[in-house]
Amino acid sequence: MNIHEYQxxxxxxxxxxxxxKGIVAETGEEARKAAEQLNxxxxxxxxxxxxxxxxxxxxxxxxxxxxxxxxxxAKSLDEVSPKSEAILGGTLVTHQTGPEGKKxxxxxxxxxxxxxxxxxxxxxxxxxxxxxxxGSNVIMASTEGGMxxxxxxxxxxxxxxxxxxxxxxxxxxxxxxxVAFKLGLEGDAFKGMVKFIYSLYSAYEATDASMFEINPxxxxxxxxxxAVDAKVNIDDSALYRxxxxxxxxxxxxxxPAEVEAxxxxxxxxxxxxxxGCMVNGAGxxxxxxxxxxxxxxxxxxxxxVGGSANAQTVEAGFRIITKDPNVKAILINIFGGIVRCDxxxxxxxxxxxxxxxxxxxxxxxxxxxxxxxxxxxxxxSGLKVTSAIVLKDAAERVKEAIG
Ligand code: GDP
Ligand code: MN
Numbered sequence: 138m139n140i141h142e143y144q145x146x147x148x149x150x151x152x153x154x155x156x157x158k159g160i161v162a163e164t165g166e167e168a169r170k171a172a173e174q175l176n177x178x179x180x181x182x183x184x185x186x187x188x189x190x191x192x193x194x195x196x197x198x199x200x201x202x203x204x205x206x207x208x209x210x211a212k213s214l215d216e217v218s219p220k221s222e223a224i225l226g227g228t229l230v231t232h233q234t235g236p237e238g239k240k241x242x243x244x245x246x247x248x249x250x251x252x253x254x255x256x257x258x259x260x261x262x263x264x265x266x267x268x269x270x271x272g273s274n275v276i277m278a279s280t281e282g283g284m285x286x287x288x289x290x291x292x293x294x295x296x297x298x299x300x301x302x303x304x305x306x307x308x309x310x311x312x313x314x315x316v317a318f319k320l321g322l323e324g325d326a327f328k329g330m331v332k333f334i335y336s337l338y339s340a341y342e343a344t345d346a347s348m349f350e351i352n353p354x355x356x357x358x359x360x361x362x363x364a365v366d367a368k369v370n371i372d373d374s375a376l377y378r379x380x381x382x383x384x385x386x387x388x389x390x391x392x393p394a395e396v397e398a399x400x401x402x403x404x405x406x407x408x409x410x411x412x413g414c415m416v417n418g419a420g421x422x423x424x425x426x427x428x429x430x431x432x433x434x435x436x437x438x439x440x441x442v443g444g445s446a447n448a449q450t451v452e453a454g455f456r457i458i459t460k461d462p463n464v465k466a467i468l469i470n471i472f473g474g475i476v477r478c479d480x481x482x483x484x485x486x487x488x489x490x491x492x493x494x495x496x497x498x499x500x501x502x503x504x505x506x507x508x509x510x511x512x513x514x515x516x517x518s519g520l521k522v523t524s525a526i527v528l529k530d531a532a533e534r535v536k537e538a539i540g
Pocket of ligand 1: 157185187192193194195196197208210248249250251283352353365366367
């Protein structure tokens with residue numbers, strides 16, 4: 138699960154990570170009040186207005202309606218409201234949102250931390266993520282902060298420092314010092330970075346996160362180390378014991394079809410093709426997507442109904458798949474092991490009848506327990522449903538259906 142920057146910063150601060158302070162706002166007036174409050178707390182006279190959406194690249198992104206960037210600087214209290222209003226309610230398009238963009242419901246009003254001083258402020262990158270290849274967490278760091286880190290990794294991989302953490306030992310003091318040293322820091326900034334990495338790692342562990350990405354981490358002109366941005370991903374399987382974080386979920390940021398699927402216990406991912414599919418088991422779902430491609434179609438989705446392919450789940454699956462106007466046919470591929478094919482067939486027929494206006498060709502391939510009985514039920518239903526027992530036949534039927 139992803140959370141917003143302001144929520145992530147709240148978690149960081151709770152674990153002792155120093156952050157660029159901010160207050161979230163939903164209207165221009167709230168934004169001004171937030172800025173006044175920040176002025177009282179930190180003495181800052183410049184403010185940063187930051188769109189809160191679950192996507193990065195906001196600084197360079199543009200709000201469609203107003204042409205404002207998603208992160209802007211306000212150089213006086215009076216600028217805060219109008220600059221916030223140019224973002225709030227708008228649709229922000231960044232290189233991560235796709236051309237349709239994301240609606241902005243909240244902005245974070247933050248203190249300006251790039252103030253001038255003894256040194257130039259300097260941006261770094263620090264990320265912690267789970268490295269599945271080694272089964273351990275890895276800290277990634279770079280002097281190339283503020284930039285697209287994928288690009289840095291691609292073009293100048295030597296500029297990415299990696300430090301793997303032994304799961305039995307946890308983060309060792311020398312490792313945090315090694316990273317800070319390799320970033321070329323010294324004095325207070327070195328000490329600040331060691332503490333930053335330490336606190337960040339403890340926040341990561343305490344929240345069952347699978348990714349923390351702080352880009353940029355800023356060394357201020359007076360050598361403080363601060364998190365300016367925060368992208369956090371929490372392992373969904375741990376949300377049952379991370380109740381505070383589970384409450385931070387913002388479903389307006391998620392794909393509505395995926396939210397509906399989750400509520401029905403289905404595993405659904407929307408894709409761009411023309412053939413919808415419904416399958417029991419993730420492995421079979423992937424094989425089915427390959428079959429759709431071989432038949433000349435493109436999968437419109439990934440949908441795993443899990444172990445329970447009954448009338449309710451099939452109906453929920455139909456409803457979700459048919460929301461997508463690109464779908465020209467639906468392939469149902471069920472392997473009957475524990476679930477009996479005749480019951481699945483009845484479920485399909487029932488669900489088809491229950492959904493008003495459903496007129497798509499549906500190809501059902503049932504294999505396993507009671508497959509023959511299942512095929513018979515489908516054939517005798519009189520609906521626009523054809524059945525196949527061999528996968529190759531199913532692919533042929535799909536080809537016919539999409540023309
Ligand atoms: P992202 O574009 O979605 O990654 O959003 P960030 O939070 O990383 O902010 C984007 C950029 O805004 C940063 O790289 C900075 O250059 C700039 N920025 C953020 N905070 C401040 C600030 O306090 N003062 C100034 N002058 N610029 C800031
Ligand atoms: Mn950023």
